[in-house]
Amino acid sequence: MINSFGAGGSYASLVVEEHLERRPQLRRQGEQLLIFSAASRHSLLAYLEKFQAFIATNPSLELEDLAYSLAQREHRLAHRAALVADNIEQTLARLRLLLTGELPVDGGCWISPFDGIEKGEAxxxxxxxxxxxxxxxxxxxxxLSALYSEGGNRISLPGYEFEHPLARQPQAAATPQTLFNSMLYRRIASGELNAEQFEQLITTI
Known part of the structure; x- marks a missing residue:
């Protein structure tokens, strides 16, 4: 992001994206390997859904570019998914299987255990x-350096959703004291309770 601040208070901002050079001569023909990894099962499934929508709305994408671009991302996290496909239509079909959990017995798409893989030397x-x-x-x-020894065409992909560690924790139940404080604040703020009434109420508690 490029920012510019003027002496008179004017402000301008420009967002630029990295130029990704396309080299159409680099093609890894045949079945493509698409890999995904995330820090949690929730984040992994959310990204698979986002990735599915991304390629469904961009049917002109090259499968080789998608596979190569995914391989350049962080792929060592505990929750993983992978699929192999020959074309975009087959990719979409196997993404649907991963999202529904209906994995075919003959392969085509895979997902790590629900609790993720165990850390250790692999x-x-x-x-x-x-x-x-x-x-x-x-x-x-x-x-991946051996798998893509000749490089490839890296394209811009959708990002993973940020998952705050506290975002999905249940909230604590309200106590009688917090409920009383909230009610008291609302009565004072609305003018229903004046200073004299408030003092009388406090002295009787």
């Missing part, structure tokens, strides 16, 4: 994209 996933996806969701590492 082996590097090897083999075909489907084998790598399954191993990744069980905690394996990915050698």
């Amino acid at each position: 082996e590097t996933a090897l083999g075909a994209p489907a084998q790598m996806a399954a191993a990744y969701c069980c905690g394996a590492k990915l050698n």
